[in-house]
Amino acid sequence: MAEEKRVRPRKPFSLHLNEEAFDFGILSGESFAPANQAEKEGFIPDRAPTSYWKDAWRRFRKNTVAMVALTLLVLIILFAFVGPMIVPYRYDQFNKGAENLHPWHYSLEDLQLVDQRLDEAREKAEQSKMTPEEALAEARAKAEAEGRKLSLMEEVNIKNQAKQASVGDGEEQITEESVIKELGLKTQPFGYSRAELERKAAGEKVFPHVFGTDGFGRDNMVRTMIGARVSLLVGVCAAILVLIIGALYGSISGYCGGTVDAVMQRIVEVIQSVPEVLVILLISVVLKERFNETLANSTGVIGTLFHTVGTNVIAMFIAFGALYWVTMSRIIRGQILQLKQQEYVTAARALGARGGRIIKKHLLPNCVGQIVTTTFLQIPSAIFLESFLSYLGVGVDTPMTSLGSMCTDALGGMTSYPERLLFPAALLSVMILCLNLVGDGLRDALDPKLKK
């Protein structure tokens, strides 16, 4: 507790624990004089009083797990918000010639070597191969030398065999992969296309495709960054929406009490027993369609807003806000009901404090911890839900992307390009994990009473 940490004022009230102190006859009239300036200053504690937030921060800093999570979270936020400014590609930019790149590459020399080998192999195959006519002529010459003539059936067979041989080499097909394996070439990190490697060799600066590219040649790292940004923004905005609705509803319900509270709580109970994800899914599917229809040609403020953010995302917010505020409202209502009855509130009132002061100094500081923690823990659950909706194809619209929709897109070529799934999925999991851990740390720091 902050108060206990303060150094007790020593001078004016310091008890001299010797006999004279209790001998009231010795006390001179001076002892009862008003304190002078020096004595008054002695009242001021040696150390500045710790504020609630400073104290919470001190507790939070001691929590190693939460601090590591917070550091990671800051890194992810930098990755999502600063990253796209550094990488010279845009999330919807098609890089021609750089389609389907893995996050690794072979050096230009190696590639040239591979080409050389392939050319050699092809030439050799050309030489050894004969056209059907040549094969027939050869066979005829052979037959004549043996003194017999080829039947029509035999001629057709020879032609067909030669044809097949020239179309495909069967098992002896030489591909890029087999040559690379044969030469034992080593891959190098980051994806570059052939053209980019050549430009790089020419002295140009080319930014690598660190996570590779997708089927349209879009840089996967930038897409991951933008996806993380969308997910984070959706989470934060949804949490704020939940805070506003929940705080309003909860405080009205808790403050009014009586019938109003009873009716409002029945409504909460109904909403609480609804399977939220299902209804959110339904609402966002339908609302999106509705918005697309009504706002297709609108140019007003709302229309522009909807066009820039995307109707899907707004539909998702409304659906989320419509259902997830329930927990928040219950917590705030419970807090207000409980705090109204506290002795220290009565004491403050008895000392002449007004309602505003009681709320500001006594009620709010005592539930702000819970409000902040609950709001913060809404962020990961909103991100969880957003990724779920995006994965099912109800989330953000193309070409905008989110981590969930990137994972769906990756499903198609999962065996050839597992990294397309792994990067966004890992980032999403780490992000939610960090948010959860920081939220737990916040709860412990802001509300030490709850800690077990």
Add this chain to the structure above:
Amino acid sequence: MAKYILKRVLMALLTIFAIASLTFFLMKAIPGNPFLSEKNPPQSVIDNLNAKYGLDKSVPEQYVMYMNNLIHGDLGVSIKTQKNYPVARIITEMFPTSAKIGAIAISWAVIVGVLLGCISAYYRGKAADSALRVVSTLGISMPGFVVATLLLLLLCGDGKPFPVLFTSTTSWRRYVLPCLALGFYPMCYIARQTRTSMLDALGQEYIKTARAKGLNTKRIVLKHALRNAFIPVLTYLGPQIAFTLTGGFVVEKVFSIPGLGRYFVQAITNRDYPVIMGTTIFLASFVIIMNLIVDLLYKVVDPRIDLTKEG
């Protein structure tokens, strides 16, 4: 007791009614006629459908009609995926597969989750506890589709023990990964909750009594503490059932399981509104009824809980 049960049943009915109403008004909000696809059907079909759902009537009349149809189990017909096939029939055909996988998933999640929670509480502060806590915290941070696709990527395909397609085989193997993926989140969640309530139970007076009697710790944990620690876990079962149901959408999509979840996702992609609406009403009612059962069971199992007070 009877009064409480009656109150809860009425509340559940009210909730189902609210969801059905919401569905109706959402259906009204869809631009155009939700029962028709873009390809214009013959006028006779439009007329028939309009007459069946009374689309030519006023909204309140339509609402009454819709509710009436709903009570009689008529959820409309599919307009895209399986043309003119009744939604109610689709549900009865598809749901058993989903229910089977969901039931297996929830069962193993509860058994393993409670067990791990006990172990974690028993070895509190030791390495086993830390490891289990890391795993369970990770588990509740991983979206279902991440777990499912990772399992698919690592363990399915040629030369690996499990099939990629659910329908490609009839062996029991095909159930392993979907159930594993689906039960992972509930398992981690339940393990965390069990640990908390177990630690709570271990701090109680009757545990001290048991110790004083000279019982060994294993017996105390398994016999005395677990019984009481399990009760709060029951309350989390309701939400977990709902979670497993929606998680099924993702798992069925990943493993290509011909269940209601995958059908539902297809309906969303195809904008097959009657299927979306009908399935939502059905699944929501299912979850609400399961919640009700779990809640009532909870009150029956623990006689100390005051039934007149809302918990």
